[in-house]
Amino acid sequence: MNDKKKISMAVxxxxxxxxxYLQELLDKGVMRISSKELSKIIxxxxxxxxQDLNNFGGFGQQGYGYNVQELFLGIQEILALxxxxxxxxxxxxxxxxxxxxxxxxxxxxxxxxALFDINPKLVGLTIHGLHIYDIETLSDYIxxxxxxxxxxxxxxxxxxxxxxxxxxxxxxxxxxFSPIDLDGLDDIVVENVHLSDSLFVLSYLLNEDADxxxxxx
Amino acid sequence: MNDKKKISMAVxxxxxxxxxYLQELLDKGVMRISSKELSKIIxxxxxxxxQDLNNFGGFGQQGYGYNVQELFLGIQEILALxxxxxxxxxxxxxxxxxxxxxxxxxxxxxxxxALFDINPKLVGLTIHGLHIYDIETLSDYIxxxxxxxxxxxxxxxxxxxxxxxxxxxxxxxxxxFSPIDLDGLDDIVVENVHLSDSLFVLSYLLNEDADxxxxxx
DNA sequence: TAGATTGTTAATCGATTAACAATC
DNA sequence: TAGATTGTTAATCGATTAACAATC
Numbered sequence: 001m002n003d004k005k006k007i008s009m010a011v012x013x014x015x016x017x018x019x020x021y022l023q024e025l026l027d028k029g030v031m032r033i034s035s036k037e038l039s040k041i042i043x044x045x046x047x048x049x050x051q052d053l054n055n056f057g058g059f060g061q062q063g064y065g066y067n068v069q070e071l072f073l074g075i076q077e078i079l080a081l082x083x084x085x086x087x088x089x090x091x092x093x094x095x096x097x098x099x100x101x102x103x104x105x106x107x108x109x110x111x112x113x114a115l116f117d118i119n120p121k122l123v124g125l126t127i128h129g130l131h132i133y134d135i136e137t138l139s140d141y142i143x144x145x146x147x148x149x150x151x152x153x154x155x156x157x158x159x160x161x162x163x164x165x166x167x168x169x170x171x172x173x174x175x176x177f178s179p180i181d182l183d184g185l186d187d188i189v190v191e192n193v194h195l196s197d198s199l200f201v202l203s204y205l206l207n208e209d210a211d212x213x214x215x216x217x
Numbered sequence: 218m219n220d221k222k223k224i225s226m227a228v229x230x231x232x233x234x235x236x237x238y239l240q241e242l243l244d245k246g247v248m249r250i251s252s253k254e255l256s257k258i259i260x261x262x263x264x265x266x267x268q269d270l271n272n273f274g275g276f277g278q279q280g281y282g283y284n285v286q287e288l289f290l291g292i293q294e295i296l297a298l299x300x301x302x303x304x305x306x307x308x309x310x311x312x313x314x315x316x317x318x319x320x321x322x323x324x325x326x327x328x329x330x331a332l333f334d335i336n337p338k339l340v341g342l343t344i345h346g347l348h349i350y351d352i353e354t355l356s357d358y359i360x361x362x363x364x365x366x367x368x369x370x371x372x373x374x375x376x377x378x379x380x381x382x383x384x385x386x387x388x389x390x391x392x393x394f395s396p397i398d399l400d401g402l403d404d405i406v407v408e409n410v411h412l413s414d415s416l417f418v419l420s421y422l423l424n425e426d427a428d429x430x431x432x433x434x
Numbered sequence: 435t436a437g438a439t440t441g442t443t444a445a446t447c448g449a450t451t452a453a454c455a456a457t458c
Numbered sequence: 459t460a461g462a463t464t465g466t467t468a469a470t471c472g473a474t475t476a477a478c479a480a481t482c
Binding site: 204 | 229233237260296297298302310311312315324325326365366397398408412413414416420421422423424
């Protein structure tokens with residue numbers, strides 16, 4: 001019955017890029033595109049594009065290519081961007097507030113309901129229409145309001161305790177901005193944004209280039 | 218002469234994680250660790266750990282394992298975290314300010330010198346000791362102050378014009394937070410943080426789980 | 435020395451690219 | 459129909475894992 005082959009993460013992580021470029025083509029009024037043309041603007045090989053899209057069944061048509069709108073909507077559907085997810089942000093510092101002020105719900109289904117913080121100076125405030133609650137009330141709030149997803153934006157010292165709390169709730173997913181790997185979240189989907197990891201890679205690449213230059217001498 | 222084999226990005230992107238876990242071990246006072254023990258805590262296979270580290274020459278010692286401090290310092294060196302990079306942040310909105318307030322220079326060499334924005338209400342302000350300049354003056358500022366790196370935190374509509382300006386300066390690297398792929402930066406190292414891409418993957422994964430559940434029924 | 439564990443080669447696995455028959 | 463382009467299989471490439479000789 002379950003004949004759906006598991007899609008590899010390599011493919012999944014390319015989908016948002018397809019989504020972005022197809023959005024752009026759609027905005028430009030482009031009706032159809034071949035894998036070869038798409039390859040030129042998106043930077044994947046035409047072969048890879050056809051392989052990727054075929055994981056999800058026949059979007060294209062021989063001799064014609066892909067209908068831009070159909071493909072765009074298809075990928076939107078695969079990414080489940082029309083699903084809504086009730087979301088809270090934990091940690092109302094700079095990053096938490098930055099995420100709170102971004103209109104995620106314009107392109108995806110993440111609807112931010114509230115923020116939580118441990119700092120008494122922040123608790124009780126309202127930023128951009130979102131209330132900041134005491135972290136003590138997090139667990140109850142999640143259950144009462146059937147929250148699906150949490151964005152973790154606490155300092156790294158607090159992140160694991162938050163994860164421990166969340167693991168005992170019905171939360172389904174976590175977008176983790178703290179610079180650690182959270183443990184004990186077996187049935188919860190976790191997507192990490194390790195900013196300092198990314199910055200360290202930039203640091204490496206900056207230096208790698210310098211090394212190559214000095215080697216050439 | 219150039220016998221240095223190119224290290225693959227797959228390896229490079231694991232290095233920050235080694236760095237984090239070794240930092241932790243160091244803080245705990247652990248002196249030595251085998252690939253097998255490290256495997257247990259970091260989640261890579263012992264074989265992969267040995268392969269990864271061997272890309273950079275002999276950190277370990279047969280029968281003993283790895284000296285934690287030596288390995289930590291070695292990876293710090295490979296990531297060039299002691300190098301300093303004079304950095305500006307372009308776009309002083311929520312994300313720009315969040316990045317400005319984070320102490321990146323505690324673990325890496327990125328030293329933030331200034332912010333830039335197009336909004337007259339922000340230009341002239343000082344946040345956490347950092348001045349916000351008019352974006353008109355960006356190019357001159359970079360040359361006069363020998364800036365190495367720019368963090369781009371503008372809305373997506375502005376990002377490519379910023380890239381165009383930067384491409385004509387001596388800037389070496391860009392940490393790009395705008396949700397597009399920047400063009401025309403041939404000799405500049407670009408590290409992207411596509412937050413909405415990451416969120417879309419979370420959306421997919423949340424739904425994938427749901428699909429599997431319904432299949433089981 | 436015996437035991438442990440690396441460094442490194444070989445085997446496997448998975449992802450990307452190439453090729454081409456199917457078909458619009 | 460002829461030309462174009464997909465869907466899909468086969469070939470290649472690269473990354474991960476396994477195995478084991480080297481050696482501390």
